[in-house]
Amino acid sequence: SGRMPEMGMNPNMGMGGEVTTELVTSTEKEKELALPPLLEGTLSPDGSISYTIVAQEGSTQLKEGNPTQTYGYNGSLLGPVIRIRSGQKVNIQTENSMDVSTSFHWHGLKVPSNVDGGPHNPIEPGEAANLQFTVNQGASTLWFHPHAEGIAGEQVYEGLAGLIYIEDENSDTLPLPKEYGINDFPVVIQDRFFERDNQLDYARAYNPDGTYGDTLVVNGTINSYIEVKNEKVRLRLLNGSNARNYQFRLSDNSTFYQIASDGGFLNEPIPMENLQLVPGERAEIIVDLSSYSTGEKIKLMEENVPVLALTITEETTEEPTEEPSSLPTTLNIISKGDDTGNPDKVITFSGMGHMVAIDGKRFDMERVDLRAKVGTTEVWEIDNAPDMMGGMIHPFHLHGVQFKVLSRNGNPPPANEQGWKDTIALYPGDSVRIEVTFPEKGIFMYHCHILEHEDNGMMGQVLVE
Ligand code: C2O
Ligand code: CU
Ligand code: CU
Numbered sequence: 001s002g003r004m005p006e007m008g009m010n011p012n013m014g015m016g017g018e019v020t021t022e023l024v025t026s027t028e029k030e031k032e033l034a035l036p037p038l039l040e041g042t043l044s045p046d047g048s049i050s051y052t053i054v055a056q057e058g059s060t061q062l063k064e065g066n067p068t069q070t071y072g073y074n075g076s077l078l079g080p081v082i083r084i085r086s087g088q089k090v091n092i093q094t095e096n097s098m099d100v101s102t103s104f105h106w107h108g109l110k111v112p113s114n115v116d117g118g119p120h121n122p123i124e125p126g127e128a129a130n131l132q133f134t135v136n137q138g139a140s141t142l143w144f145h146p147h148a149e150g151i152a153g154e155q156v157y158e159g160l161a162g163l164i165y166i167e168d169e170n171s172d173t174l175p176l177p178k179e180y181g182i183n184d185f186p187v188v189i190q191d192r193f194f195e196r197d198n199q200l201d202y203a204r205a206y207n208p209d210g211t212y213g214d215t216l217v218v219n220g221t222i223n224s225y226i227e228v229k230n231e232k233v234r235l236r237l238l239n240g241s242n243a244r245n246y247q248f249r250l251s252d253n254s255t256f257y258q259i260a261s262d263g264g265f266l267n268e269p270i271p272m273e274n275l276q277l278v279p280g281e282r283a284e285i286i287v288d289l290s291s292y293s294t295g296e297k298i299k300l301m302e303e304n305v306p307v308l309a310l311t312i313t314e315e316t317t318e319e320p321t322e323e324p325s326s327l328p329t330t331l332n333i334i335s336k337g338d339d340t341g342n343p344d345k346v347i348t349f350s351g352m353g354h355m356v357a358i359d360g361k362r363f364d365m366e367r368v369d370l371r372a373k374v375g376t377t378e379v380w381e382i383d384n385a386p387d388m389m390g391g392m393i394h395p396f397h398l399h400g401v402q403f404k405v406l407s408r409n410g411n412p413p414p415a416n417e418q419g420w421k422d423t424i425a426l427y428p429g430d431s432v433r434i435e436v437t438f439p440e441k442g443i444f445m446y447h448c449h450i451l452e453h454e455d456n457g458m459m460g461q462v463l464v465e
């Protein structure tokens with residue numbers, strides 16, 4: 001790995017600098033949430049849009065004191081928001097200006113496998129690749145991150161991740177908050193362990209069952225707040241952590257509404273007080289602040305640790321004609337999947353640490369694990385085999401599609417999983433059925449989204465013909 005301290009010995013070792021993984025409330029001064037820039041594209045007369053994304057090394061002022069050595073896309077940390085439209089032709093020029101191999105994976109995007117950016121498509125230092133595709137899905141919040149074999153965990157940990165917003169006619173017309181950075185915020189949630197010199201040391205923080213940190217970093221900001229009006233605020237949450245599962249709630253335990261899952265709008269807003277996100281999962285939520293007044297503060301919490309403070313600094317000038325909680329009742333029209341058939345495929349996740357496997361095997365780039373037909377709908381059953389230790393939650397992710405969850409252990413999925421998904425939690429002992437239709441031919445990965453499990457081979461590939 002490219003950035004080990006000299007001679008591999010960490011200067012903090014032996015000084016009591018123990019790696020801890022329990023989240024703590026940071027003592028850093030509160031800072032306004034960093035907003036990723038909206039990437040400027042070049043529109044062609046034919047309506048296609050072109051973007052350039054460069055993976056690069058940099059240094060970022062994350063904490064007081066030393067800046068942190070980081071990776072980023074078109075900047076020193078994380079990436080910009082890439083906005084594309086349903087039906088649009090897109091060109092992305094990807095460049096690797098780092099001194100290590102990487103890849104550009106578009107998590108949740110329905111693209112051919114030569115665009116997908118999995119381990120078969122590494123981009124070596126100094127190299128570039130041009131990708132072309134047509135957006136073949138509805139409004140949604142997706143993300144991109146590296147996926148080169150065995151090193152995804154390290155590169156995400158050091159800062160490589162960005163967001164993709166797909167918009168369409170539905171998202172244009174729905175009366176939802178959509179002013180970027182005013183009432184519509186990207187919220188990329190990650191946990192990191194900072195060494196005493198403020199550096200990230202992946203090798204030292206590394207855990208084969210998932211690398212955790214004790215400090216929450218949201219869009220690259222520690223102890224972040226946003227200033228908002230007392231109106232509805234939309235948060236586009238991404239669990240961009242290597243391994244941590246979150247249980248979000250509001251500090252006063254009030255109700256919020258989930259409006260979108262991984263692959264786009266749910267059919268209707270789902271009222272909830274608690275939301276779990278496993279690594280790789282997204283959710284868009286609406287927090288209705290209309291009953292709060294200027295000066296009040298409400299926090300998005302992970303259990304008892306603040307994630308993001310919402311500070312009301314201004315009364316809305318809008319007439320209070322609407323019901324405080326009125327949201328559109330129909331957001332999308334997604335038909336229910338057919339849960340009557342037998343599964344076409346059964347996939348079993350098992351193990352922990354270095355012993356993780358899918359169907360008893362570890363990833364082999366030369367081996368095709370499953371075959372499917374393009375455009376054909378299949379039912380997949382994914383099992384998480386419990387073991388003597390009780391097992392652990394594995395987030396299952398499948399490339400190249402958005403799927404429907406048919407059932408969890410024979411029961412209908414919870415309301416917020418009754419929409420398009422690309423990543424789902426598998427609890428120990430779970431048996432989950434999903435309905436999958438691949439829109440493109442090629443070779444696609446399915447894997448655990450604990451990045452260290454993925455890097456250790458908890459990944460398989462399906463050949464779509
Ligand atoms: Cu988000 Cu195969 O990855
Ligand atoms: Cu993916
Ligand atoms: Cu796993």
